[in-house]
Structures are given as C-alpha cells and as structure tokens.
Amino acid sequence: MTSLNPRAPRPTRRALLGGLLGAASLPALAACGGVTSLKGGSDDGGSGGGSSAGGLVVGTANFTENQILGYLYAEALRGAGVKASVRPNLGSREIVIPALQQGDIDLLPEYQGNLLLHFDDTAKQTEAGDLQNALTVALPGSLEALPYAAAEDKDVFAVTKETADRYGLRSLADLHRLDGKLVFGGPAEDKKRVVGLVGLKNVYGTTFKEFKSLDASGPLVKGALKKGDVDVANLFSTDPDIQANGWIILADPKQLIPAQHIVPVVRGAKADAKVRRALARLGGSLTTDELAKLNKLVDVEKKDPDEVAADWVKRNGLAKR
Structure with a gap:
C-alpha cells in the first residue's frame, strides 16, 4: 500500500x-459492496x-x-x-x-x-x-x-461568444447540428465519463472532430478556449474566468449534468x-x-x-x- x-x-x-x-504510484482498488x-x-x-x-x-x-x-x-x-x-x-x-x-x-x-x-x-x-x-x-x-x-459547483460546457454567435449555439442540443466539426477540450477522464463525451453522445447525439486532453477548468483548457484551439470546453460553474471572459455556458435541457x-x-x-x-x-x-x-x-x-x-x-x- x-x-x-x-x-x-x-x-x-x-x-x-x-x-x-x-499520484501515479497509488494503486487502483476494486470497490467493495455494501450500504452506508x-x-x-x-x-x-x-x-x-x-x-x-x-x-x-x-x-x-x-x-x-x-x-x-x-x-x-x-x-x-x-x-x-x-x-x-x-x-x-x-x-x-x-x-x-x-x-x-x-x-x-x-x-x-x-x-x-x-x-x-x-x-x-x-x-x-x-x-x-x-x-x-x-x-x-x-x-x-x-x-x-x-x-x-x-x-x-457543476460541470458546464462553454464556448466563446464568437463561437456561439457564429454557429447559433445556446444549448447542448444545438451541438448535434455540428456533429463531427468541433474540437472539445477537457481533462483526460472526459473521454470515458458520462458527464463528458460519453453523455454528450448518448444523450445529445453529439460527437466531435477531435478531443484535446487538457485539464479540469484549469489554465490549459481555458487558454485553449481563448486561442480557439478548442471550440467547446469542460469548465466548472464557479470558475471566475467564465464571467470575466464573457464565455457562454450551453444550456442542458435534457439534464445530462446532475x-x-x-x-x-x-x-x-x-x-x-x-x-x-x-x-x-x-x-x-x-x-x-x-x-x-x-x-x-x-x-x-x-x-x-x-x-x-x-x-x-x-x-x-x-x-x-
């Protein structure tokens, strides 16, 4: 141990x-059953x-x-x-x-x-x-x-105002119109998480042109969103940079995010x-x-x-x- x-x-x-x-030295451990x-x-x-x-x-x-x-x-x-x-x-x-x-x-x-x-x-x-x-x-x-x-503090999926205006994006449901055309950025775990690419595909029918493995509402993903290296970013709702940069949080009408x-x-x-x-x-x-x-x-x-x-x-x- x-x-x-x-x-x-x-x-x-x-x-x-x-x-x-x-952290890589911490071994994985199988979950044991039971009720707390x-x-x-x-x-x-x-x-x-x-x-x-x-x-x-x-x-x-x-x-x-x-x-x-x-x-x-x-x-x-x-x-x-x-x-x-x-x-x-x-x-x-x-x-x-x-x-x-x-x-x-x-x-x-x-x-x-x-x-x-x-x-x-x-x-x-x-x-x-x-x-x-x-x-x-x-x-x-x-x-x-x-x-x-x-x-x-909820996960949110955000775009710049320019991207929102260009493609008419206001909701996660709008992303389906651009299926396979946008670049998504977030932590590596987003590839396998329900509140991530799995849920966006299963709930909203959306896939992306590319996934960029960056960080969790950190300087990498926010920098990539600013530069236009990613079109959609997984951020956190309490992140002060969302308001400071005028980024648009896409609505979640199907309640993917609990x-x-x-x-x-x-x-x-x-x-x-x-x-x-x-x-x-x-x-x-x-x-x-x-x-x-x-x-x-x-x-x-x-x-x-x-x-x-x-x-x-x-x-x-x-x-x-």
Whole structure:
C-alpha cells in the first residue's frame, strides 16, 4: 500500500498546482459492496461508529477548488479539536477514490452527481436529495457520504461568444447540428465519463472532430478556449474566468449534468460525532457564492489555498477558540 505522509509540510500555491505529487504510484482498488448509513441533511452530528482520535488525512483532487475545500475541511476539523493534515493535488477521481478506500487518506471533498456516476454509470438521479439517497446504496461499505453543503459547483460546457454567435449555439442540443466539426477540450477522464463525451453522445447525439486532453477548468483548457484551439470546453460553474471572459455556458435541457453539491466522503472508521458536527457546520456556512469568491482569491489573486481557507474558517466562526 502506498503511504501518504500526513506530516509532510503544506506546500505553497505554486507547488500545489505544479503536478500530481506522485499520484501515479497509488494503486487502483476494486470497490467493495455494501450500504452506508446516511443522515440526509441533518446536522445533529450523528452517533458515529468511528474514531478521530488519531487524526484525519484529507486528500484532494488536482484542481484549485478541491484543494481549497480540502484545506477548509482540515481547518474546520481543527476548530473542533480534531487533528487534521492535507495531501493536496493527488489526481483525478479515478486516483483519489481508491486512495480513500485503501486508507491512504481519510476524507475527501466530492461532488454529488459525478461521484454517484463514478460508482454507477447508469444512475439517472439529478436532484440533490435523490442523489444523496442513491449514494447511500452506491458507495462501498467502508465509505460514507456526510450531509452535503449548500455550495454547488457543476460541470458546464462553454464556448466563446464568437463561437456561439457564429454557429447559433445556446444549448447542448444545438451541438448535434455540428456533429463531427468541433474540437472539445477537457481533462483526460472526459473521454470515458458520462458527464463528458460519453453523455454528450448518448444523450445529445453529439460527437466531435477531435478531443484535446487538457485539464479540469484549469489554465490549459481555458487558454485553449481563448486561442480557439478548442471550440467547446469542460469548465466548472464557479470558475471566475467564465464571467470575466464573457464565455457562454450551453444550456442542458435534457439534464445530462446532475446536481453537484459539495459532499464530504469519509472513511467510516474515522467518522465520529466530532467529525460529523464539524463538517456539517462547515457545509451549512459554505454557499456557492462564497466558494466562487474563494476560487477567485486563489486563481486570480494568486493567494495560497491553505491561507485562504484558514482565513475563511476564522471569519465564519469555525476556527478553534
């Protein structure tokens, strides 16, 4: 089993965004069956069968917002008297979920709809409550989805205003008229994901001239969209560059993209009452607008995600007194 050292120093923003930090060394792990306990939106903390006595290691995926969320989780846990460290930028869901299952990390910020589709690519739920209930069944028995946050960040498919005007694009359904003529850009995982090329083909009947493997709402895909190297880009709805550049988010009339509220996924062995209460308090305070502001502080104003998270937790009364 690969060991992730929870005592490693917290890296600077440049180090965080520089690579996968050896994520390729994390072995894949088959999902085990089972049903977890879920409390819906309750913030009563739950009784919990686990113990946080040894502390928790929070892992994150390889994009800015998820790193911010990881540091928010850690700060909120510390505020509740739970030891916590962060292992940021580990890679895509295909890497971090196995790391969570095998115990290299204990806690992960996730997104409801895409997480469900990772375990069940036939899932049809789109509403937040239905998704949370479905996660109860879909998650491996060792994992639990805690109550989801008010904040939501959805995948979106965006084009420049020039492209939208040239081809009359306002909806994902419009792409079918240009089948096989446009270039799509996004993270490598989009080739096999339902909220990606698979779903665009199956739900909207759309294929593309070319797929360019870039990053997840990061500088590569956004730079390619600006330059015209890609026509359609997979971005995140809280990305401040969408509004700043006047990009057009294509509507999703057939609801390919499910609700994506932020949801903590934790190993049940660590989920005691203190952990549950701390993350429920955080989730109740974190709105979509607040999350977008935090993204801007890191992506635009170039602040370190750990410092941004620590300041937000303190300002919102969640830090240790």
